[in-house]
Amino acid sequence: MRISVFGSGYVGLVTAAGLADMGHKVLCLDIDKARIAMLREGRVPFFEPGLGDLVARNMRGGRLVFATELDDEHRSSDAYFVAVGTPPMNDGRADTSAVFAVGRTIAASAARGAIVAMKSTVPVGTCDALQAQLDKDCPHKMSVASNPEFLKEGDALEDFFRPFRVIIGVQDEATEREMRELYRPLQLSSERVIVMNRRSAELTKYAANAMLATRISFMNELARLCDVIGADIHSVRKGIGSDHRIGPSFLYAGPGYGGSCFPKDVSALVHLGQDNGVTLQVVEAASSANEAQRRYVLQKIEGMFPDGLAGKTIAVWGLAFKPMTDDVRDAPAGAVVKELLARGATVRAHDPEASANFAKAYAPAGPKMSYHDREYESLDGADGLVLMTEWRHFRNPDFEDIKARMRGNAIIDARSIWAVFHLAERGFRYTAIGTR
Numbered sequence: 001m002r003i004s005v006f007g008s009g010y011v012g013l014v015t016a017a018g019l020a021d022m023g024h025k026v027l028c029l030d031i032d033k034a035r036i037a038m039l040r041e042g043r044v045p046f047f048e049p050g051l052g053d054l055v056a057r058n059m060r061g062g063r064l065v066f067a068t069e070l071d072d073e074h075r076s077s078d079a080y081f082v083a084v085g086t087p088p089m090n091d092g093r094a095d096t097s098a099v100f101a102v103g104r105t106i107a108a109s110a111a112r113g114a115i116v117a118m119k120s121t122v123p124v125g126t127c128d129a130l131q132a133q134l135d136k137d138c139p140h141k142m143s144v145a146s147n148p149e150f151l152k153e154g155d156a157l158e159d160f161f162r163p164f165r166v167i168i169g170v171q172d173e174a175t176e177r178e179m180r181e182l183y184r185p186l187q188l189s190s191e192r193v194i195v196m197n198r199r200s201a202e203l204t205k206y207a208a209n210a211m212l213a214t215r216i217s218f219m220n221e222l223a224r225l226c227d228v229i230g231a232d233i234h235s236v237r238k239g240i241g242s243d244h245r246i247g248p249s250f251l252y253a254g255p256g257y258g259g260s261c262f263p264k265d266v267s268a269l270v271h272l273g274q275d276n277g278v279t280l281q282v283v284e285a286a287s288s289a290n291e292a293q294r295r296y297v298l299q300k301i302e303g304m305f306p307d308g309l310a311g312k313t314i315a316v317w318g319l320a321f322k323p324m325t326d327d328v329r330d331a332p333a334g335a336v337v338k339e340l341l342a343r344g345a346t347v348r349a350h351d352p353e354a355s356a357n358f359a360k361a362y363a364p365a366g367p368k369m370s371y372h373d374r375e376y377e378s379l380d381g382a383d384g385l386v387l388m389t390e391w392r393h394f395r396n397p398d399f400e401d402i403k404a405r406m407r408g409n410a411i412i413d414a415r416s417i418w419a420v421f422h423l424a425e426r427g428f429r430y431t432a433i434g435t436r
């Protein structure tokens with residue numbers, strides 16, 4: 001099939017390269033000229049394991065090309081995928097303007113009828129509105145399908161090629177057939193397609209993220225309780241996660257969820273409820289518990305320095321919102337580092353992939369803020385070490401080296417992965433979340 005994908009971000013580029021790898025002829029478009037220039041040189045503009053090889057292979061094979069505008073060949077696409085950003089607006093609702101900009105481009109450029117598959121996460125009713133826009137402005141028959149994306153950054157290729165499920169939201173059988181045909185190569189080992197109407201598909205995406213966010217917030221609140229009553233959150237997690245009805249995933253306490261999806265999708269769902277006269281109390285609580293958790297991490301840090309943070313040097317390990325990505329959107333480390341700097345501390349940070357993005361989004365390098373490729377160098381002269389993101393190379397640190405390099409001895413473990421090392425016995429003042 002001939003396919004155009006709008007957006008070359010985490011979702012668009014993975015979708016474009018994945019569809020090309022399944023043998024389709026794919027044009028990946030973005031309005032960001034610099035990004036397209038990079039991609040044309042074979043450079044992937046963000047960190048996602050395995051994606052560079054996948055893109056290169058399909059470019060070499062002539063199945064994947066990049067452009068800022070639809071070319072003549074792809075004006076006759078069989079399907080247009082929409083994978084543009086839907087960031088939060090100031091009021092917390094999702095900004096869908098890029099989606100409708102794509103709709104205008106398709107209406108003005110398409111040379112024949114096609115499927116329009118919505119990968120972007122959009123409020124319920126957006127696909128209906130896009131269908132209405134295309135019915136009005138496009139001379140050809142376009143059929144909009146909701147096809148929400150569930151990939152996890154850091155594991156996006158696995159999620160694309162072996163998804164738990166492919167959700168397809170359609171209003172008619174012909175569109176269902178075409179969407180099934182698109183995903184046929186992913187169905188060889190088992191049936192993964194679940195078909196429903198468009199509004200249900202749109203809501204399924206928000207429901208999935210809100211459910212996962214709720215599990216995290218639930219555990220974070222219990223971890224705060226553990227800190228007070230002397231219970232251990234890891235034991236509680238294992239105890240409940242072994243129940244098949246509950247399962248072990250997304251039960252890790254930490255500094256609160258972040259990233260480009262959970263905070264914005266939870267907030268958009270809360271507003272969707274409000275706009276439709278339904279108060280989603282559980283979802284609202286998940287969101288406010290997450291805000292509280294971020295403050296809690298800061299309280300933990302402040303608790304280690306009773307005479308204040310001014311003049312202190314704090315090493316921060318991990319800046320990305322989770323390991324194996326360079327994405328820092330709404331990363332818990334962003335709020336923490338900003339607060340540390342605002343209180344007069346000097347921050348020495350290390351992240352193996354996300355430093356450049358972090359410097360741009362939160363804190364440019366300067367006299368009070370430095371970035372270090374080697375995690376141990378960030379510790380030189382530090383009064384405290386804060387672990388924010390549990391990259392694999394932080395699992396077994398050399399605590400003797402850490403101690404030798406630091407001026408102080410405070411360790412704040414916001415991912416609670418170092419309790420096993422009994423750091424108090426090694427001369428550190430150690431605090432974690434829900435464990436000791």
Ligand SMILES: NC(=O)c1ccc[n+]([C@@H]2O[C@H](COP(=O)([O-])OP(=O)(O)OC[C@H]3O[C@@H](n4cnc5c(N)ncnc54)[C@H](O)[C@@H]3O)[C@@H](O)[C@H]2O)c1
Pocket residue numbers: 006007008009010011012029030031032035083084085086098101102119120121122149150151152153260261
């Ligand atoms: N990142 C994830 O893990 C993830 C997972 C599932 C769903 N989603 C959803 O997928 C969508 C995209 O997310 P992302 O993380 O890939 O975003 P992103 O910010 O990484 O990329 C979006 C891209 O779209 C481009 N764009 C904007 N307007 C355009 C237009 N009119 N035409 C062509 N390109 C345009 C931007 O320049 C940008 O490069 C969002 O709705 C997001 O909620 C993201």
